[in-house]
Amino acid sequence: MVKILVIHGPNLNMLGKRQPEIYGDTTLEEINRLLFDRAKKADVELIIKQSNYEGEIIQNLQELHMEVSGIIINPAAYTHYSIAIRDALSALKVPVVEVHLSNIYAREEFRQHSVIAPVCRGQISGFGSNSYLLALEALLMIL
Numbered sequence: 001m002v003k004i005l006v007i008h009g010p011n012l013n014m015l016g017k018r019q020p021e022i023y024g025d026t027t028l029e030e031i032n033r034l035l036f037d038r039a040k041k042a043d044v045e046l047i048i049k050q051s052n053y054e055g056e057i058i059q060n061l062q063e064l065h066m067e068v069s070g071i072i073i074n075p076a077a078y079t080h081y082s083i084a085i086r087d088a089l090s091a092l093k094v095p096v097v098e099v100h101l102s103n104i105y106a107r108e109e110f111r112q113h114s115v116i117a118p119v120c121r122g123q124i125s126g127f128g129s130n131s132y133l134l135a136l137e138a139l140l141m142i143l
């Protein structure tokens with residue numbers, strides 16, 4: 001069975017409570033449920049991880065990439081400055097889709113640059129919780 005790894009970065013465990021005017025009121029659990037439902041219909045298995053720590057995200061990528069055919073990652077604030085996560089992703093052969101709930105290009109200047117995007121197959125930004133579902137559709141099309 002095709003497996004896809006989904007990684008949620010720092011503070012995304014607070015979705016629903018965290019700045020709902022920007023990130024919406026859907027919780028991370030609800031997003032994961034939507035992803036699991038869609039994946040089940042497509043006969044795909046998901047491994048979903050959330051971490052507030054850069055090193056743990058890198059560890060997850062290193063340990064799990066061999067098991068999966070694609071990766072969806074919302075690096076959250078690390079998007080804008082983590083060369084370490086970028087380097088970890090660069091070393092992988094599987095397609096990676098970068099996801100953001102908010103449209104990072106319509107926000108503060110420091111959010112308008114992603115150091116992750118150049119090492120991804122593509123990026124989806126601005127569709128709230130649907131960004132994750134769109135990322136999953138993109139990977140299903142690629143795989």
Ligand code: DQA
Pocket residue numbers: 010011012074075076077078079099100101102103104111
């Ligand atoms: C985010 C955008 C980032 O700038 C921010 O730091 C986040 C969430 C998003 O999904 O819109 O934590 O990645």
